[in-house]
Amino acid sequence: MKSLIYRQTLHTRFETELIDITPDVLQILAESGVQTGTLFVLSLHTTTGLTVNEGLPDLEADMANTLEKLVPDHAIYRHARYLPSDGQMAVNAPSHLRGMLLGFQTFFPIEAGEMLTGSRQTIYFVELDGPQSRNFIVQILGD
Amino acid sequence: MIDFHTHPVMIKELLEKDPTLEKNVHQVFGFHFPAQPLEIFRREMDAAGVEQAVLLPVDATTAHGCRIASNEQIAELVEVEPRFIGFASVDPCQPDAPRRLEVAVRELGLKGLKLDPSLQQFWLHDKQVAFPVFQACADLGIPVLLHCGLSWVPSGLAQYAQPLLLEQALMAFPRVNFVLAHFGWPWVNEAVMLAVKYRNVYLDTSILYSGTPRDTYRRVLAEQVGLEVIERSLADRVLFGTNYPRIDMRRSVRGLRELGLSPAALEAIGRGNARRLLGLETRK
Numbered sequence: 001m002k003s004l005i006y007r008q009t010l011h012t013r014f015e016t017e018l019i020d021i022t023p024d025v026l027q028i029l030a031e032s033g034v035q036t037g038t039l040f041v042l043s044l045h046t047t048t049g050l051t052v053n054e055g056l057p058d059l060e061a062d063m064a065n066t067l068e069k070l071v072p073d074h075a076i077y078r079h080a081r082y083l084p085s086d087g088q089m090a091v092n093a094p095s096h097l098r099g100m101l102l103g104f105q106t107f108f109p110i111e112a113g114e115m116l117t118g119s120r121q122t123i124y125f126v127e128l129d130g131p132q133s134r135n136f137i138v139q140i141l142g143d
Numbered sequence: 144m145i146d147f148h149t150h151p152v153m154i155k156e157l158l159e160k161d162p163t164l165e166k167n168v169h170q171v172f173g174f175h176f177p178a179q180p181l182e183i184f185r186r187e188m189d190a191a192g193v194e195q196a197v198l199l200p201v202d203a204t205t206a207h208g209c210r211i212a213s214n215e216q217i218a219e220l221v222e223v224e225p226r227f228i229g230f231a232s233v234d235p236c237q238p239d240a241p242r243r244l245e246v247a248v249r250e251l252g253l254k255g256l257k258l259d260p261s262l263q264q265f266w267l268h269d270k271q272v273a274f275p276v277f278q279a280c281a282d283l284g285i286p287v288l289l290h291c292g293l294s295w296v297p298s299g300l301a302q303y304a305q306p307l308l309l310e311q312a313l314m315a316f317p318r319v320n321f322v323l324a325h326f327g328w329p330w331v332n333e334a335v336m337l338a339v340k341y342r343n344v345y346l347d348t349s350i351l352y353s354g355t356p357r358d359t360y361r362r363v364l365a366e367q368v369g370l371e372v373i374e375r376s377l378a379d380r381v382l383f384g385t386n387y388p389r390i391d392m393r394r395s396v397r398g399l400r401e402l403g404l405s406p407a408a409l410e411a412i413g414r415g416n417a418r419r420l421l422g423l424e425t426r427k
Contacts, residue, residue, distance in 0.1 A: 080354045132179060
């Protein structure tokens with residue numbers, strides 16, 4: 001069994017942004033040549049999310065709006081202080097908590113070289129504290 | 144909006160070209176988070192609604208043997224991004240400081256001077272060290288932005304950055320406009336006193352000690368200083384500044400907009416005062 005890891009970089013534009021990374025993931029799978037196995041997608045950050053949903057602009061807006069309602073900007077958070085280990089103000093508690101709701105990973109089985117997804121499933125990398133340079137990993141385990 | 148207080152030292156392209164700067168940014172300036180591409184700086188400005196940003200270096204040659212960053216590096220950034228407004232820094236403890244400032248302004252096109260007495264370790268009332276540099280600012284017709292108050296730089300000594308230490312210079316150099324960064328926190332009352340009395344004193348809003356910008360603006364500007372005091376006496380002397388990347392621009396802009404200032408004061412603080420101070424006013 002092979003274990004292949006691909007590192008991808010995104011430059012986001014907005015504070016909250018849902019980015020469809022499905023085409024990138026499918027291209028990586030095609031290049032890997034793996035026919036049978038499992039594909040994992042992981043964000044390397046704590047103020048982003050990875051989620052799977054239907055790829056429609058109205059739903060993207062609903063998801064972003066819902067996250068902002070569930071975790072409001074102006075609640076009182078402990079994570080609103082100077083962080084000496086970073087040398088900057090840590091004032092992005094809502095970004096972390098929204099990321100917690102989404103999670104940071106997803107996976108799909110691979111069969112006959114294809115990723116087994118539902119017809120409406122779209123993989124989103126979700127920026128929650130942008131704009132920033134962001135990284136995600138695709139790991140493919142299989143033959 | 145114009146962000147009058149940014150430090151362009153976590154730019155990936157800049158640090159990759161200058162490993163010594165990268166070391167000093169970590170060890171002296173105390174930044175320990177990942178650098179971002181220059182394009183992200185631009186996007187952060189776009190996302191925040193910031194049109195232009197003042198870039199501030201610090202020349203700490205005597206105290207720490209380094210410049211964070213050099214005047215030449217600032218000029219290069221301005222060259223590639225016209226939305227940047229570059230300030231110079233010189234080390235007042237070096238005898239050639241006035242001459243170096245003249246070169247930075249006349250040859251590199253930089254628009255003001257940044258000094259950080261807490262990091263550079265000089266006294267603002269020292270007539271042998273500080274005053275020749277202030278005289279050069281008068282001769283060149285440029286403003287000075289001074290770090291004031293709490294220094295988050297690990298080796299920064301706040302004792303050098305007390306606003307009241309500037310009063311003799313304010314009297315001696317009435318044609319030089321001085322920007323007291325961070326509202327002088329925790330010496331906010333001293334900073335406000337100077338700004339109320341002296342027409343050549345400006346205050347920037349990059350107040351960072353605890354809480355979000357919204358919390359801090361409310362606590363310091365609304366509750367401690369008073370919005371009515373700002374509206375009546377300081378609306379033409381406060382400048383929006385963030386201290387980016389010690390804090391993000393988006394939340395700082397939102398915090399200012401949500402403070403409850405009148406539209407006229409918000410416009411002056413967010414843009415108009417900076418344009419006037421930098422000579423960017425369009426003549427009608």
